[in-house]
Amino acid sequence: MVDPVPRQIPSPDAVQRAIDLLKGAKHPLILLGKGAAYAQADAAIRALVETSGIPYLPMSMAKGLLPDNHPQSAAAARSFVLAEADVVVLIGARLNWLLAHGKGKTWGAPKKFIQIDIAPTEIDSNVAIAAPVIGDIGSCVSALLAGIKFGFSKPSADWTASIQARKDKNLAKMAAMLDQSPVPMNFHGALRAIRDVLKKRPDINVVNEGANTLDFARSIVDMYEPRKRFDSGTWGIMGIGMGYAIGAAVTSRLPVVAIEGDSAFGFSGMELETICRYQLPVVTIVFNNNGVYRGTDVNPTGGADVAPTVFVKGARYDKMIEAFGGIGYHATTPAELSKFLIEAIAAGKPALINAVIDEAAGTESGRLTNLNPASTATKK
């Protein structure tokens, strides 16, 4: 093919409309979606963020497009900036349910959107877009960058200082939780251990799926390189993790660490055989807390069977991979988890770490159970 991914350049009018809006903003915010990562326009995006000085938020699969410890990242003050921003630049991000459809309490006071997207049909899908910019992300971002060279002032110190204050407060709270590290492990303790190992290996692909395992890992495990994070995405498709792990290992020829909730792992766990068959450098970490959300639920009908959300207690997922010649680890403390993960990555061979999590540690994710008709599952 002559030009498989043709550049599509935005209309100058549309770019100007966006720049005018941005110039008038008091509380501007950039929101990076996975489309921004797919576009492979990393340098242009970084230049726009840094030249403009505008704080930014990465969506889950856009993490690492800029390193997560970038000073302009507002991830640690996410709720605050979504509510307070007055002009939001969506770059390859769409206002679907993950972003509360662009309206409601999450978004606070009225705001205006600049949406950069390759598809004109995406504009105005949930809320009116004040400045649509249609084209490929690279061309659009470059055009915006050119447009702010003159007559654009960086965001006010008020705005950036208020974000920094919120970040400091939230990070202090989080640090306290990460430092506790009780045994049996909770999600925070286990993820701190993983975070610290992965920080030294920004080249590693990270797969992530689950309920609490996904929610917490997304905010705790930082990414430093683009397109290294694979999670269950917009539609939360469970069972995709093992397929991602195989695909990422084969195509990148780099190691993979798959951080899996026990329920999510159960969908496609048999793929361990495939991983071992082809000797792929995949380390699967199963967050094993004996159930969906948590392992302490009780059968609501009072029968002898366990609750429908509870798994075999004390399962040893590490033995599963041993069945296929892989290396199994059983970790009960952050220190063990850290040690085993370092060892497994170094070995470059199929491995699985059974990470024992306090069965009382999790909570219902997304509050989905309250959508079920209670009457069908509950004893009268």
Next chain:
Amino acid sequence: MVDPVPRQIPSPDAVQRAIDLLKGAKHPLILLGKGAAYAQADAAIRALVETSGIPYLPMSMAKGLLPDNHPQSAAAARSFVLAEADVVVLIGARLNWLLAHGKGKTWGAPKKFIQIDIAPTEIDSNVAIAAPVIGDIGSCVSALLAGIKFGFSKPSADWTASIQARKDKNLAKMAAMLDQSPVPMNFHGALRAIRDVLKKRPDINVVNEGANTLDFARSIVDMYEPRKRFDSGTWGIMGIGMGYAIGAAVTSRLPVVAIEGDSAFGFSGMELETICRYQLPVVTIVFNNNGVYRGTDVNPTGGADVAPTVFVKGARYDKMIEAFGGIGYHATTPAELSKFLIEAIAAGKPALINAVIDEAAGTESGRLTNLNPASTATKK
């Protein structure tokens, strides 16, 4: 909506690639599709054609984008230019079955395509495209126009003269056929009459469907304004004509002339009631030759019933519209047809002209019957 039809500007690289190809062409050709008409970029398209001096062909619904009597139109030498061209610029036209999928005998010697289209997924769909240009038609055509300002030479006299020679020959042959005008009328005689009336009213919407009625009208009835011709399109959907007529009359508030084969009319003929109910300025001309393709077929099983391709002989479609208070005409000669059409357009009211065509005049269109299993319809 802020920008319902955003401009999408092509990549300069892609434009340059197209211009380089065009500059090297010996036998260039421009092909205008209905996408070119939809784009409402009439001035830019005309400027490209005239500045470049490249001969062009309009697809059926692109007729009138430039007036059909434009000196650069190669429509009267269609087969010749498709076979002889070496570089073809597709503007909003797609290489589907209407264009023999861009390959085979129709297209003669190997050639290179420049394809201007809004959808990147359309590129390379049937043949490899040497120079794809993705964007809205207006922006792409303007970019090409700018690119040929310098260092581009008009096509050689050899090429344009050979086309003109072929046009002259074909037009002479056609003129002879149009002049014959036998009674009962054949398709050519009836269409010459219609052509001459419509030439004076380029503002009128022309609807056209049928088999021979479509094939002949497309080449005989010239268009002088864009987006005035509505036919059964890429997929040849019969029965759409009466709906088109109603829609065109209501939205344009201008007269409509619907040139209908009798079989095509039969699908939705009851819509005459709707046309009369709302007193729309629609003149329907039914080309009545007593059957599908022709009216002389004989029942192949030898039974008393007529052949399955034959209709009621001598049907008076003009009486149908009288049932609903419209004006009916019965035309048996080109002179009558011409007179009635002028009268009906002037009246600005619902009218139908029953144009009696020699039942032996038509031929099988598209040679579709030979795809049928002969055994099922033929007497053993």
Next chain:
Amino acid sequence: MVDPVPRQIPSPDAVQRAIDLLKGAKHPLILLGKGAAYAQADAAIRALVETSGIPYLPMSMAKGLLPDNHPQSAAAARSFVLAEADVVVLIGARLNWLLAHGKGKTWGAPKKFIQIDIAPTEIDSNVAIAAPVIGDIGSCVSALLAGIKFGFSKPSADWTASIQARKDKNLAKMAAMLDQSPVPMNFHGALRAIRDVLKKRPDINVVNEGANTLDFARSIVDMYEPRKRFDSGTWGIMGIGMGYAIGAAVTSRLPVVAIEGDSAFGFSGMELETICRYQLPVVTIVFNNNGVYRGTDVNPTGGADVAPTVFVKGARYDKMIEAFGGIGYHATTPAELSKFLIEAIAAGKPALINAVIDEAAGTESGRLTNLNPASTATKK
């Protein structure tokens, strides 16, 4: 095929269960559906009705299975018997929306159903069936007939007398309406004329579709032979009438009278050409009252266009058939309608009678308009 329509004999237990229920009934009722007609078990069904002495109701397409003037027919007391019956024998009839799903006000006091049906999956579909009898209608009815030979008493004189009283009252009321015969005609006057003609030709196929035209014809035009009535059926599919007419004429080689509302006719009116092409003995009667339901509606937005429910006023559908060489009649009184219908049937050729009905005579059928969002059609 050895046995294309195999008999399927009901279980003796199921038959006995039904007979026991029937023997205990105080107000029994038989309901004949079109399945009873399709089954071609006419003699057995008649024997069951007459031997048992149970009053019966025919559904629309079961009319004529027994002659509509049969003394046991409760059609003229339909609402009364549906509400008062205690045991209902469904023969090839299903409890769908046409029978108010077997429950609610229509059905009055609680009742028990015996359901004779070929498909076991039909049982209990809307209400619980006390005695399902699964098998082909002929075998099931014969088994029931055998079962009531002994120990079964005919319905009480109380029950039959109360039905007769209600019938007498309703018939008297109807007779008064039929006798009025105003000019312009109303539905009753026109249908009385048709009824009287058809009474002498029970062999003629009757097609019927429309709104008021269907509702009134169903109850006024009696049938005397089975499988002679074709209407828009359970799902009220408009536009099926002309296809029915062609099919019935071709397969039965007997005349067809199609009683069509003007709106219903408009769906497939072009089939007049087909009827004329094959010279089929079909007489189409269009009940022409200038609109859907009635012709007096006014454009609710106040514009110049007619109301969306109104057609061309004074349309002459008879001219439509003349366009194709058929015979057209224009009837404005019951006497004319009667005369033309007799004449057209005698001719045995394609004909259409334009029956002019008072445009104020109809009413909204099924009260469907009140389901529409008023706001979309009404001027603010």
Next chain:
Amino acid sequence: MVDPVPRQIPSPDAVQRAIDLLKGAKHPLILLGKGAAYAQADAAIRALVETSGIPYLPMSMAKGLLPDNHPQSAAAARSFVLAEADVVVLIGARLNWLLAHGKGKTWGAPKKFIQIDIAPTEIDSNVAIAAPVIGDIGSCVSALLAGIKFGFSKPSADWTASIQARKDKNLAKMAAMLDQSPVPMNFHGALRAIRDVLKKRPDINVVNEGANTLDFARSIVDMYEPRKRFDSGTWGIMGIGMGYAIGAAVTSRLPVVAIEGDSAFGFSGMELETICRYQLPVVTIVFNNNGVYRGTDVNPTGGADVAPTVFVKGARYDKMIEAFGGIGYHATTPAELSKFLIEAIAAGKPALINAVIDEAAGTESGRLTNLNPASTATKK
């Protein structure tokens, strides 16, 4: 529901037609399908077989309707009787691909079919049926049984003796193969061990899926009770086995033995967790021969990866169930397999036996590979 599975009694004419055909048969055969098992008419079917003296063949899921060691079973002479029979009574069996659509080489000389089925639409679906008998299996079989009380002679000694001779020959050949029992095990050795254990526990549910594992187990493992065998059925749906095992254990409250090919097990192997979670008495036996069909295939492209049909060599599926607290066994000889199976059944708890099969023992099942385009998988 009053009568959820109503009896549907066949027409006496149809029954008589079948009996007349059967009385004239020289080489009659009864073919039992899974419909015969579903019908729960075990006594009537047995009575028909034994009273008539006709040899019978069970389809896979009809095994056990009569005990597989019944003297009239012709299973060990299947090819012979299908080819030689002149009249075949299909009882709840359909002539789909599993029965070569009732025609061709498999079926030898022309023959006539009596088909007993609940669905009239199944008749004549692939070949003409000489005597269809429509109704529920119990009613139909009982009617046939009554019909052969008089004037019916048992099949000739010629026919039964020729079948017995073929059975003796085939069984001797099979016995020789079963007796070899090499180590590492082949399919026959392992299945003989399983067969001998299950013979003493006819109440146990047997699940079976795979390629060779299915083909061989079907003929070697005898069934003695109806509705105890669950396999991948008419459409060969792989991955259904573990679901069957869970369902059979829960609904029957009896033990389950699942005989699984390693490939088939891989589809839903994670269900071991479910089995352990609810402590179901399911013993899964994985026939582990390192690949699909066999484990000796070589990568046709010459690369370092294993062939696409090969699994991890020496996988220890027994460790998988240990991960969830179940009991794992590793069997390398028929004696071990037998011992472990007896022990696991006695324990009544979740267990898995990893049965090591010679990786060279299997063959391509159904010859499906030859349907693949060779070019896509083969090195040029």
